[in-house]
């Protein structure tokens with residue numbers, strides 16, 4: 001199966017306001033709308049030859065818009081006064097190239113993605129002659145005139161049609177040519193022509209992102225969406241932990257054993273610093289807390305070094321596409337003195353997390369002899385983690 005692509009981009013974009021030029025050449029996220037659309041197909045492994053249908057006045061605009069793309073397999077053809085005429089010109093051009101099937105896409109739908117294209121291609125591969133990506137209508141529909149409602153229309157069985165509408169090439173070319181020959185010029189999409197020609201049209205689930213930029217607001221929103229996506233996805237998480245003190249021979253804090261006349265009570269080694277930091281890291285990707293991953297009821301964690309918990313939290317962060325930028329722990333303890341151990345604690349945390357020591361911080365304070373910390377009944381810790389995520393949706 002060789003899938004040719006026709007991208008129609010010869011419209012004038014009247015509804016988007018023509019003062020700034022046709023909408024397909026307006027810039028969103030730093031590039032022209034048509035460049036985003038074309039790139040989606042250039043990046044799709046199953047795309048064959050690509051024909052872009054442009055307006056005769058737009059040759060320079062088009063060249064400028066796609067100048068950064070590898071356009072060796074892209075050709076252009078001049079469109080007509082209606083979308084239907086432009087599609088026919090594109091189909092005739094793609095028929096002269098190597099293609100058995102065709103996807104017909106609006107240049108003004110820049111958010112088409114590989115997942116949708118694969119879904120459609122699978123149906124063509126399965127033998128469907130015409131495939132429509134569409135989404136069920138979700139709004140309540142009214143018919144009205146002169147500012148008054150006439151009736152409510154059931155939305156049952158109603159779909160909003162998207163592109164790329166996809167076909168066996170010979171089937172849709174024949175239907176388009178027949179429609180033109182019979183002066184049927186009123187079709188707003190290609191599946192309507194297939195329906196008119198009595199070709200069965202299969203529906204596949206469209207994509208909510210695959211919107212058509214129709215009015216000015218659509219273009220502003222598309223630009224905002226791409227600009228927001230370009231911002232780094234920085235997230236912070238915090239964690240807090242307390243363990244009780246009892247007579248003993250030392251405490252483990254931030255992975256470092258400090259001889260002391262007390263020890264921290266707990267199921268594991270009761271390292272409040274690493275526990276708080278584990279929670280902070282998990283919080284950056286909504287992965288619950290330390291108790292969800294290492295339940296105190298589970299005997300395997302009895303006496304366990306808390307390094308295990310922190311290392312697993314770091315692994316979870318990475319599995320979610322995160323890069324740990326900073327880990328900061330504040331220890332609140334009357335004794336022992338933390339200062340002499342701070343650097344070793346930072347180095348220990350850095351090693352567990354697999355990041356530079358300068359990205360790890362340990363601070364300590366007493367509680368001015370007040371409260372449970374002041375009475376030396378326990379030690380508390382507060383932690384903050386900063387993580388940058390990539391490849392996760394909004």
Ligand SMILES: Nc1ccn([C@@H]2O[C@H](COP(=O)(O)OP(=O)(O)OP(=O)(O)O)[C@@H](O)[C@H]2O)c(=O)n1
Nearest residue numbers: 008009010011012013014015081082086107108
């Ligand atoms: N004569 C036309 C009309 C439309 N299109 C293309 O068909 C797609 C969908 O059409 P629409 O959103 O209606 O675009 P315009 O016709 O440009 O918009 P308007 O109706 O607001 O003028 C667009 O990519 C548009 O460029 C085309 O190639 N040739």
Ligand SMILES: C[C@](O)(CO)[C@H](O)COP(=O)(O)O
Nearest residue numbers: 106161162163188189190212
């Ligand atoms: C082809 C289309 O994008 C499907 O939704 C649509 O029909 C284009 O024309 P419209 O006039 O903007 O509906």
